[in-house]
Structures are given as C-alpha cells and as structure tokens.
Amino acid sequence: MTELLWGKEPARTRGPKPAITLTAIAEAAIAIADAEGLDAVSMQRIAGELPVTKMALYRHVPGKTELVAVMSDLAMGAPPERPGLPWCEALHTWAMDLYDGFARHPWLLQSTIGRRLLGPNELAWMERGLATLADSGLTGGEQLDSILVVTSHIRNIAQQSATFPGHTTGLTEEDLQQSLTEILRDEADRFPHLVAAMRTSAGSENQGLEFGLQRILDGLELLVSGRADCAGSR
Known part of the structure; x- marks a missing residue:
C-alpha cells in the first residue's frame, strides 16, 4: 500500500510496456466517483472505461481498497500556495x-x-x-x-x-426549504424558538x-x- 500511495510501483522486469498506468486507473476511478459516487467504483467498471481487461488493472493495484487510497490522494491534490499571509x-x-x-x-x-x-x-x-x-x-x-x-x-x-x-433523496434544496417553511408555519406553537430563529436568519x-x-x-x-x-x- 505504501509503495502505491507514494508512486513506487514495482519495477517491470520484462514484457511489453503496459498500456495503462496507475495514475490513469485512479483518474478513471475519480471520474466515476465524481459522477456516481464511491460505491459505483469497481475494477470491472474501470476496465470498461479505459478500456482494458480487468486483469490488466490488477497488474497495477491489488484491489479496490488500495485503489481508493490512491485515488483519494490524487483527488486531494497538492494544497495551493498562499504565501505572505498572517x-x-x-x-x-x-x-x-x-x-x-x-x-x-x-x-x-x-x-x-x-x-x-x-x-x-x-x-x-x-x-x-x-x-x-x-x-x-x-x-x-x-x-x-x-x-x-x-x-x-x-x-x-x-x-x-x-x-x-x-x-x-430526490429533493432539491428548494424542496427542503419549502417543506420546512410549511411545517414551521403549521407547527409554530410547537417550535417557537426555531420559528423565531429562522425568521431572523439570513x-x-x-x-x-x-x-x-x-x-x-x-x-x-x-x-x-x-x-x-x-x-x-x-
């Protein structure tokens, strides 16, 4: 795991140059997670996106646990430079x-x-x-x-x-706000402090x-x- 996270893939001793890299695999996984969530990430799905065989992925990363660690660090990226601030x-x-x-x-x-x-x-x-x-x-x-x-x-x-x-949940932020507004309007006596706080919040x-x-x-x-x-x- 440490070797994968720190970009130290095992050296290739023989055979043709791999068609993919660990970074390419992680980038494909990130795109899937961004669009559909972490649960949607699977070795089979990534193989189809690249496209390569599923076995080709396992030459670079043992499984999803290790892949999630690599893609997480890659997605975080390096922190922006902000020099000269108090x-x-x-x-x-x-x-x-x-x-x-x-x-x-x-x-x-x-x-x-x-x-x-x-x-x-x-x-x-x-x-x-x-x-x-x-x-x-x-x-x-x-x-x-x-x-x-x-x-x-x-x-x-x-x-x-x-x-x-x-x-x-299928609800938008507007749906939630409208639902809460309607509930508090009908239940104002039950939640007086919440109603007052909501009324003055901005x-x-x-x-x-x-x-x-x-x-x-x-x-x-x-x-x-x-x-x-x-x-x-x-």
Missing part, C-alpha cells in the same frame, strides 16, 4: 481551500476517514496547515490539535452540504461554515495573544 488569515484560507476540495469531490468525505495510510498529497495538506501556525507561538501538540479542530469543522459542514451521487446555506471557522480562529487568537501578553509582562 497566520490567522493563512489558516482561514487553508481551511476554505480544504472545503473547496471536499465540494469538488464529495466522496472524499467517505474515503478519508478511519485508520489508514496517508499519501504525499494528504500529508502535504497537513504540512501546509501546520506551516500557517509555525510562528504563532503554539506548541507542536497545540498546532496539531488546532488543525484537527479546524478540519473537523470543515468536514462536518461539507458533509451537511454535500449531495452524494447515488445517495440522493445568508447562504453555508453561513455556518464561516461562522464556526471564525469562532475557532477567534479562540486561537485569544490563546496566542494571551501568551504574548504574559511573555511581555515578565
């Missing part, structure tokens, strides 16, 4: 870039959970996130925890907002993304500035 703005930008990645490939929310080996791109995202905090005065453990908290918020909002191909469906992220950053700023004040008073 740490708080840099971390905010990093978080929004991460959200955009989940929005482009919602199935990543399913494939990048649990104990698993990490590839070069995913580690590069962690490295870039930690780099934003390198001069913040936080300890290494606090930097890692900060990235964990920010990432968890981003994943949670992305999960709530995502429409997974192959796992749809903004996009993802306003919780920015609100939550800003509160996390506010807390980190207080921690950083508080330590700076204490250090300056000694």
